[in-house]
Amino acid sequence: MRFSRTSKALGVAAIIALAVTGCGGGGGSNNNSSAAADPNKVISAYSNEPQNPLLPANTNEVYGGRVVELLFEGLRAYDSDGKPVNALADSIETTDSQNWTIKVKSGAKFTNGEAITAKTFVDSWNFAALSTNLQNNGFFFESIEGYADVSAVNETTGADGKKTSTPAPTAQTMSGLAAKDDQTITVKLSQPEADWSLRLGYSAFYPLPSEALKDPKKFGENPIGNGPYKFEKEGAWVHDQSISLVKNPDYSGPRAAKNGGVTFKFYTDPGPAYTDLQADNLDVTDVVPSNALKTYTTDFPDRNSTRPNANNSTLNIPGYNPNFQGEAGTLRRQALSHAINREEITKVIFNGTRTPATEFTAPVLDGYNDSIPGSDVLKFDVQKAKDLWAQAEKIKPYDGSKPLLIASNTDGGNKEWIDAVANGFKNNLGIQAEIQPFAKFAEVLDLRKSQSLPGLTRAGWQGDYPSLYNFLGPVWATNASSNYEKYSNPEFDKLLKEGLAAKTPEDANKKFNQAQEVLFKDLPGLPLWYRATPIVWSNNVVSAETGWNGGIRYFDIEAK
Amino acid sequence: MVRFIFRRLLQVIPVFLGTTLLVYYMVFALPGDPIAALFGERQPPQSVIDALRAQYNLDQPFWVQYGLFLKNLFTFNLGVDFTQQPIAAALARAFPVTAMLAIEALIIQAVFGIAFGVFAGLKKGKLFDSTVLVVSLLVIAVPTFVLGFVFQLIFGVQLGWAKPTVGANADWGNLILPAVVLGLVSFAYVLRLTRASVSENMNADYVRTATAKGLSRPRVVIAHILRNSLIPVVTYLGANLGGLMGGAIVTEGIFNVPGVGNKLFQAIQRSEGPTIVAIVSVLVLVFVITNLLVDLLYAWLDPRIRYDQ
Numbered sequence: 009m010r011f012s013r014t015s016k017a018l019g020v021a022a023i024i025a026l027a028v029t030g031c032g033g034g035g036g037s038n039n040n041s042s043a044a045a046d047p048n049k050v051i052s053a054y055s056n057e058p059q060n061p062l063l064p065a066n067t068n069e070v071y072g073g074r075v076v077e078l079l080f081e082g083l084r085a086y087d088s089d090g091k092p093v094n095a096l097a098d099s100i101e102t103t104d105s106q107n108w109t110i111k112v113k114s115g116a117k118f119t120n121g122e123a124i125t126a127k128t129f130v131d132s133w134n135f136a137a138l139s140t141n142l143q144n145n146g147f148f149f150e151s152i153e154g155y156a157d158v159s160a161v162n163e164t165t166g167a168d169g170k171k172t173s174t175p176a177p178t179a180q181t182m183s184g185l186a187a188k189d190d191q192t193i194t195v196k197l198s199q200p201e202a203d204w205s206l207r208l209g210y211s212a213f214y215p216l217p218s219e220a221l222k223d224p225k226k227f228g229e230n231p232i233g234n235g236p237y238k239f240e241k242e243g244a245w246v247h248d249q250s251i252s253l254v255k256n257p258d259y260s261g262p263r264a265a266k267n268g269g270v271t272f273k274f275y276t277d278p279g280p281a282y283t284d285l286q287a288d289n290l291d292v293t294d295v296v297p298s299n300a301l302k303t304y305t306t307d308f309p310d311r312n313s314t315r316p317n318a319n320n321s322t323l324n325i326p327g328y329n330p331n332f333q334g335e336a337g338t339l340r341r342q343a344l345s346h347a348i349n350r351e352e353i354t355k356v357i358f359n360g361t362r363t364p365a366t367e368f369t370a371p372v373l374d375g376y377n378d379s380i381p382g383s384d385v386l387k388f389d390v391q392k393a394k395d396l397w398a399q400a401e402k403i404k405p406y407d408g409s410k411p412l413l414i415a416s417n418t419d420g421g422n423k424e425w426i427d428a429v430a431n432g433f434k435n436n437l438g439i440q441a442e443i444q445p446f447a448k449f450a451e452v453l454d455l456r457k458s459q460s461l462p463g464l465t466r467a468g469w470q471g472d473y474p475s476l477y478n479f480l481g482p483v484w485a486t487n488a489s490s491n492y493e494k495y496s497n498p499e500f501d502k503l504l505k506e507g508l509a510a511k512t513p514e515d516a517n518k519k520f521n522q523a524q525e526v527l528f529k530d531l532p533g534l535p536l537w538y539r540a541t542p543i544v545w546s547n548n549v550v551s552a553e554t555g556w557n558g559g560i561r562y563f564d565i566e567a568k
Numbered sequence: 569m570v571r572f573i574f575r576r577l578l579q580v581i582p583v584f585l586g587t588t589l590l591v592y593y594m595v596f597a598l599p600g601d602p603i604a605a606l607f608g609e610r611q612p613p614q615s616v617i618d619a620l621r622a623q624y625n626l627d628q629p630f631w632v633q634y635g636l637f638l639k640n641l642f643t644f645n646l647g648v649d650f651t652q653q654p655i656a657a658a659l660a661r662a663f664p665v666t667a668m669l670a671i672e673a674l675i676i677q678a679v680f681g682i683a684f685g686v687f688a689g690l691k692k693g694k695l696f697d698s699t700v701l702v703v704s705l706l707v708i709a710v711p712t713f714v715l716g717f718v719f720q721l722i723f724g725v726q727l728g729w730a731k732p733t734v735g736a737n738a739d740w741g742n743l744i745l746p747a748v749v750l751g752l753v754s755f756a757y758v759l760r761l762t763r764a765s766v767s768e769n770m771n772a773d774y775v776r777t778a779t780a781k782g783l784s785r786p787r788v789v790i791a792h793i794l795r796n797s798l799i800p801v802v803t804y805l806g807a808n809l810g811g812l813m814g815g816a817i818v819t820e821g822i823f824n825v826p827g828v829g830n831k832l833f834q835a836i837q838r839s840e841g842p843t844i845v846a847i848v849s850v851l852v853l854v855f856v857i858t859n860l861l862v863d864l865l866y867a868w869l870d871p872r873i874r875y876d877q
Contacts, residue, residue, distance in 0.1 A: 057651055060651065060652060139613065170627075248830075448605060454601055
């Protein structure tokens with residue numbers, strides 16, 4: 009008897025819990041949008057502890073990046089569509105895409121009163137590029153003449169055969185970089201690069217005050233910048249808890265703050281942040297926890313946005329895998345691509361927060377083309393997949409002794425879509441396929457770097473600056489820094505180079521898209537989808553929006 | 569007495585060395601380069617990675633790494649974590665918060681657990697007793713994270729009685745909600761232990777004697793029944809304090825409490841050996857000291873117990 013009473017009580021408790029969760033979003037939906045915007049109110053935003061001292065040259069992860077972007081202003085800034093507009097630059101000119109002349113606006117100052125001149129930029133860039141300074145973003149200056157000298161390293165092989173590289177620069181400054189006068193920077197690149205000026209809005213190119221160059225670590229605790237915001241006070245970064253920024257009253261650039269400040273609250277998990285938003289205890293988050301992806305539009309009616317950004321995912325097929333070499337290999341790569349139902353996976357598993365890929369870059373970029381010759385291979389077509397596979401079998405039989413493995417870390421919720429892709433391979437091609445799970449991203453990366461993955465691997469790219477080249481060069485060019493599968497095709501490299509040397513961005517993009525045709529022939533990786541970043545905001549702000557790179561444009565948020 | 573304490577403290581040394589060695593080795597054995605993992609798809613120049621590996625002694629063999637760690641520990645230099653922040657400072661921020669949370673949870677479970685337990689034990693078989701039993705069974709059956717989310721939604725979001733998360737404002741008031749969730753499961757155990765112990769001691773000879781002497785009912789209950797019933801409860805609470813300090817990962821995660829659990833979780837995610845071992849070392853000390861205090865409490869609760877033979 010007592011047993012049944014207990015279970016009844018359990019049932020009641022469960023119903024209460026369900027009812028409570030069910031109306032979770034309804035509570036605060038009285039959207040009072042008539043309230044006037046308050047330009048002095050401070051908003052709060054989801055974030056986490058930055059991984060490095062807040063120095064633009066060293067910050068290359070999201071949580072530090074979003075703060076640095078608000079604290080500093082570079083020669084250019086990106087508008088919400090990713091179009092670069094001049095900020096501290098008066099003009100940026102070149103006649104041959106190799107020699108650039110940049111005029112810096114006069115009168116610009118850091119918040120400590122230090123003037124920003126051409127020399128400030130030259131010193132900052134030389135500091136970032138010099139290998140002994142160990143700055144994470146040093147390689148952004150690789151196109152400038154003399155970078156090879158300042159970034160030189162000594163490679164030594166230890167007793168255990170492990171290679172270590174230590175910085176050994178042969179010059180302290182880049183020979184191609186000079187301040188002609190207070191307002192003029194001249195830059196000589198080691199080869200023509202038509203899209204070089206596009207990257208001048210990226211944080212690695214921000215100017216640094218002289219204090220930063222003297223003691224970067226100390227500076228990074230209490231950075232002094234020239235951007236739309238500044239630190240609220242000395243020690244505004246409370247470690248493991250928050251960073252408080254306030255509006256910089258002296259700022260006059262394209263990114264003027266529409267609120268009084270931004271307080272970044274740190275969360276080790278996006279879940280509690282989402283709950284805080286439901287209680288209006290936090291104003292905006294750019295990470296909707298995976299269990300809320302199905303409900304965030306109903307939890308936050310009229311207070312959510314999902315905008316595509318410069319980001320893509322691919323499924324890379326290493327060239328050293330004998331099953332995918334030669335003519336038969338190419339046919340098999342095509343067959344695999346045709347066997348993935350991108351449309352259904354993005355809809356069912358990602359709830360529309362991904363859109364099927366049509367090429368190797370991203371749709372928000374200038375020059376994007378959704379009908380590059382060869383892109384038909386991305387269409388889901390079971391019959392074609394089967395035919396191509398059968399053709400390949402005639403040339404060289406598939407070694408199916410081991411299942412086809414798809415490597416991925418599973419801590420970020422990748423298992424569902426990989427299972428779906430593997431099932432597509434199984435059902436449509438009749439081969440064994442399954443996920444090769446790893447607890448951590450680092451494990452997969454180790455195997456990718458050492459060329460020892462037995463099967464395919466998930467890969468992704470987030471644009472550093474809005475350019476087609478940024479999605480092609482670092483990822484697929486021969487020996488490029490993030491080309492872990494060591495894809496190499498001289499024709500592709502040649503077209504990239506021609507694109508860089510083009511006179512106009514339009515010509516450049518044409519070449520880059522021709523280079524993509526080569527990728528579509530070789531299929532070193534299968535483009536999967538583009539990501540959109542869902543964000544939600546509280547009743548305390550009017551609205552929020554993400555920029556071209558998926559980051560929230562905090563300065564545009566109006567509080568009410 | 570002094571000799572007993574001294575002997576117990578001596579035991580700390582092998583326990584301490586053993587746990588740190590074990591934990592350090594487990595982190596060491598994790599596959600994947602933790603430094604490369606900090607950067608994702610876009611890796612910095614190899615020289616930067618190598619310099620960082622050297623800074624954290626990750627380029628050394630295991631025994632050298634562990635030796636250097638011990639050497640640093642005994643010179644009170646815990647080094648920096650992967651975000652270049654001093655580990656000692658991070659611990660100094662996190663431990664007081666977790667200690668507050670643990671003490672609050674301990675008080676909640678001790679006060680309510682013992683009070684309800686005594687009443688239930690005295691009125692064994694009555695309505696109050698059965699209700700309390702069923703409710704405590706329910707609390708034990710529901711996992712902490714479910715309780716956490718439900719409480720957070722009801723009291724934090726729906727009713728707005730408390731802030732749903734703690735974040736930077738970790739004070740006694742803001743920590744009540746997580747403390748209740750954290751203490752609830754142990755509260756149920758304390759209640760059941762007390763109830764069983766009280767109802768057993770109620771029929772003991774000395775209770776009958778005390779009642780026969782004409783002592784008042786409250787005095788009999790408090791000085792005789794309760795005091796004699798507390799030994800198993802105190803043992804449980806003592807062992808539990810260590811668990812509360814270290815095992816609050818789930819609760820601290822749900823309520824975003826910037827305490828030890830959260831720090832430990834983050835350090836494990838990043839395979840940050842030095843931070844993990846530093847936290848575990850302090851937790852080992854907490855465990856040993858609370859257990860020692862519990863043993864000393866026995867003598868006060870039951871004078872028949874002696875430490876020195």
